[in-house]
Amino acid sequence: MESLDVGLEIWNNHDQLVWYNKGDNCLRSASFFPEDVGKSFVTLQALDRRGGQLAGGSMDSVYGQDPVAATRPNHKEPALQELSGGRWVKNFETLTPDGYLVVVRVNVTELVRQGRQLEARNRQLDLLSNTDSMTGIANRRRFDEALIAEWQRASRNGNELSLLMVDIDHFKKYNDHYGHLAGDACLRRVAQVLLQCTRRAGDLAARFGGEEFVMLLPAADVSRALEVAEKCMVDMQLMGLPHAASPTSPTLTVSIGVACLDDPARFSPVALINAADAALYRAKAAGRARYALATQADWEIAADMPRTIGSGSPLLSP
DSSP, X not given: OTTOSSEEEEEOTXXXXXXXXXXXXXXXXXXXXXXXXXXXXXXXXXXXXXXXXXXXXXXXXXXXXXXXXXXXXXXXXXXEEEEGGGEEEEEEEEEOTTSOEEEEEEEOXXXXXXXXXXXXXXXXXXXXHTBOTTTSSBOHHHHHHHHHHHHHHHHHHTOOEEXXXXXXXXXXXXXXXXXXXXXXXXXXXXXXXXXXXXXXXXXXXXXXXXXXXXXXXXXXXXXXXXXXXXXXXXXXXHHOOBOTTOSSOSBOOEEEEEEEESSGXXXXXXXXXXXXXXXXXXXXXXXXXXXXXXXXXXXXXXXXXXXXXXXXXXXXXX
16 A cells, blocks of 8 residues: 555544555645654644645545534545645545545546646637637627527517628728738728627627628617617728728728617517618618618518528528
8 A cells, every 4th residue: 555656544433543655645735744643633733734734634625624523424526636736636535334534645637637738629629610710700600609599598588689780891892902911901900890899798799701790789779789880880980991992982981781679589580680681781772881770671571582691501400
């Protein structure tokens, strides 16, 4: 037992230390000494002679605040303990039929480290799978998932749900005039403007595809949705990105379609997108660099003539 690469402690039914091995001292925040054998947990705790650490840490975890209780509890699951120096130990505690407590300590530092590294990689992969590589904001997949979740939540709670569909005006002309690298930079700058306009918890700005973006606003009524649309317009103007090839404005502008549901249970997520899309078309037809609110006619078009969602979209899956 002395040569085992695990820590081992034995305490008798009078809470006295019976035996420990060298490995136990290596896996604890404090050390036992030969003269500690035969001393009670309470005595060793009172000594407090090892750098402020309690000598009988395992007994403290098993006994709680009453180390001499008649019936001592036992952890059914091993307890994970963090030690100084970034070390981790798993403590296995067993009560024998005659009341002895056997504590086995196992160094699991490497397992914990590998587990955390794996969790970090998984979080990174999840982030990458939900992030648009060009702009750094949420991608279409993340938007589709969020829209379904927020629509279901709004339907259950009877909350409003608003969606803004944003299109960069004359983006092809911008690319042709300034080049594709400048066009990529333009997409990133617009994405950041939209991101700054979605400040409430739950708000989501995402790239929908190409030069189109969407802004999902849970629990937002018409007035707040229009307020966000107006802020986008103002912030785009303040950005003042030159667009010499635009017949609309000397600086880059966007057009926005706004759709709001006050009773989400009456419509599907697809209907919400298509209503915003129809409103966007009206804003562009009216001269661009403006926003338009979906009307009843836009909702009727959305119900009969879906134009934005393709058959492969997860939004159309059962």
